Amino acid sequence: xxxxxxxxxxxxxxxxxxxxxxxxxxxxxxxxxxxxxxxxxxxxxxxxxxxxxxxxxxxxxxxxxxxxxxxxxxxxxxxxxxxxxxxxxxxxxxxxxxxxxxxxxxxxxxxxxxxxxxxxxxxxxxxxxxxxxxxxxxxxxxxxxxxxxxxxxxxxxxxxxxxxxxxxxxxxxxxxxxxxxxxxxxxxxxxxxxxxxxxxxxxxxxxxxxxxxxxxxxxxxxxxxxxxxxxxxxxxxxxxxxxxxxxxxxxxxxxxxxxxxxxxxxxxxxxxxxxxxxxxxxxxxxxxxxxxxxxxxxxxxxxxxxxxxxxxxxxxxxxxxxxxxxxxxxxxxxxxxxxxxxxxxxxxxxxxxxxxxxxxxxxxxxxxxxxxxxxxxxxxxxxxxxxxxxxxxxxxxxxxxxxxxxxxxxxxxxxxxxxxxxxxxxxxxxxxxxxxxxxxxxxxxxxxxxxxxxxxxxxxxxxxxxxxxxxxxxxxxxxxxxxxxxxxxxxxxxxxxxxxxxxxxxxxxxxxxxxxxxxxxxxxxxxxxxxxxxxxxxxxxxxxxxxxxxxxxxxxxxxxxxxxxxxxxxxxxxxxxxxxxxxxxxxxxxxxxxxxxxxxxxxxxxxxxxxxxxxxxxxxxxxxxxxxxxxxxxxxxxxxxxxxxxxxxxxxxxxxxxxxxxxxxxxxx
Ligand code: PRX
Numbered sequence: 001x002x003x004x005x006x007x008x009x010x011x012x013x014x015x016x017x018x019x020x021x022x023x024x025x026x027x028x029x030x031x032x033x034x035x036x037x038x039x040x041x042x043x044x045x046x047x048x049x050x051x052x053x054x055x056x057x058x059x060x061x062x063x064x065x066x067x068x069x070x071x072x073x074x075x076x077x078x079x080x081x082x083x084x085x086x087x088x089x090x091x092x093x094x095x096x097x098x099x100x101x102x103x104x105x106x107x108x109x110x111x112x113x114x115x116x117x118x119x120x121x122x123x124x125x126x127x128x129x130x131x132x133x134x135x136x137x138x139x140x141x142x143x144x145x146x147x148x149x150x151x152x153x154x155x156x157x158x159x160x161x162x163x164x165x166x167x168x169x170x171x172x173x174x175x176x177x178x179x180x181x182x183x184x185x186x187x188x189x190x191x192x193x194x195x196x197x198x199x200x201x202x203x204x205x206x207x208x209x210x211x212x213x214x215x216x217x218x219x220x221x222x223x224x225x226x227x228x229x230x231x232x233x234x235x236x237x238x239x240x241x242x243x244x245x246x247x248x249x250x251x252x253x254x255x256x257x258x259x260x261x262x263x264x265x266x267x268x269x270x271x272x273x274x275x276x277x278x279x280x281x282x283x284x285x286x287x288x289x290x291x292x293x294x295x296x297x298x299x300x301x302x303x304x305x306x307x308x309x310x311x312x313x314x315x316x317x318x319x320x321x322x323x324x325x326x327x328x329x330x331x332x333x334x335x336x337x338x339x340x341x342x343x344x345x346x347x348x349x350x351x352x353x354x355x356x357x358x359x360x361x362x363x364x365x366x367x368x369x370x371x372x373x374x375x376x377x378x379x380x381x382x383x384x385x386x387x388x389x390x391x392x393x394x395x396x397x398x399x400x401x402x403x404x405x406x407x408x409x410x411x412x413x414x415x416x417x418x419x420x421x422x423x424x425x426x427x428x429x430x431x432x433x434x435x436x437x438x439x440x441x442x443x444x445x446x447x448x449x450x451x452x453x454x455x456x457x458x459x460x461x462x463x464x465x466x467x468x469x470x471x472x473x474x475x476x477x478x479x480x481x482x483x484x485x486x487x488x489x490x491x492x493x494x495x496x497x498x499x500x501x502x503x504x505x506x507x508x509x510x511x512x513x514x515x516x517x518x519x520x521x522x523x524x525x526x527x528x529x530x531x532x533x534x535x536x537x538x539x540x541x542x543x544x545x546x547x548x549x550x551x552x553x554x555x556x557x558x559x560x561x562x563x564x565x566x567x568x569x570x571x572x573x574x575x576x577x578x579x580x581x582x583x584x585x586x587x588x589x590x591x592x593x594x595x596x597x598x599x600x601x602x603x604x605x606x607x608x609x610x611x612x613x614x615x616x617x618x619x620x621x622x623x624x625x626x627x628x629x630x631x632x633x634x635x636x637x638x639x640x641x642x643x644x645x646x647x648x649x650x651x652x653x654x655x656x657x658x659x660x661x662x663x664x665x666x667x668x669x
Contacts, residue, residue, distance in 0.1 A: 006413075008420065008453040011427040014402055018315050018449025026450045026460070033463035040463065041492060045076060045304050048086050051273040054079035054300070062490050065515045071506050073490040075301035076276035083280060083303045084128075084161035085271040087342035088121040096345040103321075104150050105366055107197045107353035108236035115150055117345070120157070123150075125269035126262050127158035133265070134189055134225045138163030138272055141282070143187035143223070145171050145178060145209055147196035148352040151229045151258060152328045153338055155191045156281070163272035166281045167294070170329025171196070171203065173609040175211035177292075181284050182212060183221040185294060185499060193229040194248045199357035200238040206248050213254075226251075229258040238357075276300025282499045283331055285437040286548045287508065288520075288538045294499030295331075295437050302440050303343060305493025309441040309462055310340030313431050314403050315448045320373040321400075323349040323366070325381065330545075331437040332407055335493075336376060340441070355381055360388045364396040364423075375423075376405035380544040382415045383575045393422050403448045405431045408545030409577045410533055416455035434458035434533045436519060437547075438509070440493030443467070444531055457530045458523075464491035469525055474513045477525070484537060485523040486516035539633075541570040541578050546611050550633075553580060553614070556607045560600055562590035567623050567631050571616065571640040571669075579615035581640040581669070583623060583661075592619040616640070616669045622657045624649070639665065 015021050020029065033040040038059050045054060054076040062073040091097075097118040104113045115123070136142060142159050144166055146152040152168075159166040167185045169178050171192075182190065192209045195202060206228055213223050228250070232243040250257070280299045284292040316322060322341055326332035341348045349370055355363045363385065367375060385393075404424050406416075411432050420430055429448030435441060443465045444458035451460055461467050468476055469483035477483045494517070498505040512518050522534040536542065539550040550568040557566035565585040573579040584600070586592050597617055605613050624635045638646045639661045649655050 006455060008455070010429050010449045010452065014315075014427070014429060015449040017317075018447075019312055020447050020450040022450055023452070026447055030461065030463055034466055037464060041075070041304060044308055045300075048081065048303065048307075049090050050076075050079045050081045052078070052080040054276065064488060064490070064510060064517060066506055066510050067514050070502070071510050073301075073494055073496055074277055075304070075492045079276045079300060080273040081276060081300055081303070082161065082163075082271035082273055083299055083339065084124060084157045086303060087339065088117060088124060088157065089271070091117050091342070091345040092121060094345070099345060100347045101342060102150060102153065102348055102350045103370055105349055105351045105353075106235055107199065107357060108238070109358065109365070110236045111234075111352075113150070120154070122267045123154045123262075124157040124161060125267050126265040127154050128161040128269040129265040130227070130261050131158055131164060131189065132162055132269075134227075136162065136164050136189055138274065139165065139279070140189075141165045141167050141185045141187045143182045143185065143190045144168040145190065145192045145205060145212075146229070146328065147171055147193055147198075147203075147205065147231065148328060148350055149193065149196075149229065149231060150350065151191075151193070153350065156328075156334075156338055160280060161269055161271050163274045163278065165279045168281075168283060168329050168334070170327060170609075171205055172327075172329070172611055174606050175208045175215065176607050177609055178208065179212035179215035179219075181292065181294075182223065183216050183219055184284075184291065185282060186221065188224050190223050190226045191229075192226065193231040195232050195246055196352065197235065197237055198352075199354040202246070204246065210249060210251075224254070226255045227258055227261070228255060274299055277496070281334065283334065283437055286540065286552055287504075288540055288549045289551055293504065293508070294501070295495045296497050296499050297440055297493070298496050301492030301494075303339065305441045305464075305491060306335045306340040307343035309493070310336060310346070311344050312447055313433060313442050313445050313462070314374040314376070314405065315429075316341070316344055316346055316374060318345070319347075320402075321347050321349065321370050322374040322376075323351070323370070323372045324376040324405075325351060325355075325363070326376070326378070326407070331440075332376075335441050355385060359392075360385065361392040361396065364393055364398060367398050367401065368396045371400040373400055374403040374405065375401060376407065378408040378545045379406055379411040379415050380409070380575060380577055382406070382411070382419050383577075386415060386418045387575075390422055398423060398425070401428050403431060404428045405433055407433045407435070409542045410535060411456055413455040420455070429453065430455075432456070432458050434521075438495045439491075440495065443487070443491070444533070454530055457526075457532045459530050461531075462491070467523070467531060468516065469523060470513055470516070480525055480527050482522060482524040482534065484513065485519045485521045485531075485533065486513055487519070488516050490517070541568075541580065543573075543578055543580065543611060544576045548608070548612055552608065553582065553604060553612060556604055557582060557584060557600060559607070560603055562586050562596055563600070565623060567620075567633065567636055568614075569633055569636045569640050571637075573615065580612065581616045581618065581636075582614045583618045583620040583636055583639075585620050585623060616666060618661070618666055618669065619664055620661060621664075622654065622660065624657045624661070625653050626651050627653045636661075640669070642669070
């Protein structure tokens with residue numbers, strides 16, 4: 001049992017009914033998952049439908065050591081299945097056909113609907129037939145740029161049903177970012193909606209898609225067909241302003257309205273049986289250098305892992321109502337809005353809007369309305385909601401809640417306590433889930449009812465996961481200590497490669513420490529063996545849970561004619577977790593003024609997306625560089641937080657640069 005003072009024991013009633021009721025039981029299961037993966041995962045996998053059953057001699061193979069040959073991971077190799085069949089048809093056969101799969105809650109509280117498992121299957125089959133009629137075949141990529149509407153789920157499952165690979169891009173990325181991703185994955189078809197309201201903000205999705213497709217065409221890639229959900233006509237707008245001004249351009253021969261083609265399609269579609277190791281989807285994530293990485297997940301292992309983590313981490317019981325607020329455009333949306341819940345025949349909420357519309361208590365209104373049992377959100381949302389009067393939470397009946405989840409970045413103990421006390425009334429288990437786009441599902445997390453909680457600790461590995469901490473020389477740190485968080489072996493849901501770039505996969509994740517998958521995060525192990533993720537150890541930033549690389553933003557800033565050089569660092573931010581602090585050196589002919597500042601911010605918004613807009617742009621006539629010309633980011637991070645304790649600067653080519661930077665700090669910084 002943990003010895004630290006700030007330990008919160010799971011609620012007794014929750015423990016009693018939980019799938020895993022004690023630390024000892026967790027330990028026993030975890031040991032089995034590591035010592036005997038065939039038996040552990042085989043028992044779970046046999047609850048799914050396999051057209052060709054898996055065989056134990058080819059159950060699990062891998063190589064994580066570049067010195068021994070190419071890196072690979074294979075689970076259930078040789079078996080065939082279909083994840084759409086497993087999450088829909090199988091559940092319907094098991095008697096869940098009339099169960100609600102999703103309650104859809106619109107941006108405006110007057111808009112809501114629901115879909116049962118049976119109806120979801122009908123819609124998925126119809127759309128799968130439409131995709132087939134547009135020439136989409138097994139292995140083809142389908143790009144998706146959609147709001148949080150039921151058609152987004154239908155699109156993903158329709159792709160999975162016919163063996164096509166979905167590639168969703170978060171509908172907050174700019175046209176430039178989106179076009180780069182469409183071209184990279186060579187998408188044949190694009191699925192989108194005309195537009196969406198988020199709070200009082202309108203997003204013209206089809207217009208952004210038009211710009212992205214034009215850009216793709218200029219670069220030689222033509223999207224053959226764009227299917228557009230007519231969404232605006234069916235929603236209530238803020239202040240009920242009619243949507244009529246939102247003119248949508250439809251290009252003859254390429255663009256079709258969903259509503260013109262889907263209703264008439266056949267509602268039966270035989271699933272395509274795919275290999276367990278055939279791709280299911282790809283999802284781009286920022287790389288610390290160069291282009292975004294197309295993380296590729298396959299079918300069998302991902303299905304089993306998404307289902308298992310969902311069941312145990314949220315302790316989901318039949319008839320519970322579960323809600324994950326993540327957007328479908330991120331990995332959390334893939335695994336814990338779509339595949340994990342559906343694989344467990346769960347009832348979920350799909351919410352289109354923001355936490356702040358029409359009022360700052362919308363999350364709690366929804367929890368009360370649907371009697372939500374498991375609620376899963378990000379620390380940045382919690383910190384934003386903490387600012388408001390606690391009465392906004394207290395005036396709602398949140399007694400249905402049992403498990404509260406956190407994901408995307410470390411949760412600070414203050415936010416944890418607020419979540420635990422105010423939202424969970426000190427009876428809910430908090431699951432601080434650490435994972436990545438690459439890991440497919442949770443890898444470190446407490447289990448509700450079983451693991452005593454420490455505010456801010458991702459705590460313990462999930463089944464099949466064996467965390468290791470390494471020092472700089474690659475030596476394993478036993479017991480207490482801090483180091484690089486790595487994994488010496490795969491679990492079923494880990495990524496298999498980067499799309500079209502296995503070499504980059506090997507160098508990014510497996511070359512620093514041969515024999516290990518390297519997360520890029522640091523972690524600390526305390527005296528109780530609990531793990532605390534300390535954040536990225538590379539040049540990545542996490543802004544409101546959105547991962548991006550400093551070099552990506554730097555190269556966009558230097559595209560501007562007025563900028564000679566740029567260096568970007570992360571600065572702590574009370575709500576976003578981190579924000580972008582950008583140092584720029586202007587070209588000689590250009591004056592650093594408000595106009596330039598506005599242009600730079602706008603340029604980053606256009607090239608990457610609004611979420612990447614810099615918080616601070618600092619005029620730096622010179623940057624602190626070593627004699628060999630390397631920028632010393634350590635010093636820039638100190639300037640960003642106005643900490644003059646910069647340490648040894650004797651290796652700098654010009655030491656007076658540091659003083660100049662402190663003197664030049666913008667008033668807004
Ligand atoms: O730095 C870690 C942080 O988010 C990164 C992964 O980001 P992404 O691939 O976008 O996936 C986010 C959703 C799974 C990690 O490398 N991170 C995520 N969850 C946590 C976290 N850091 C600390 N604690 C967490 N619970």
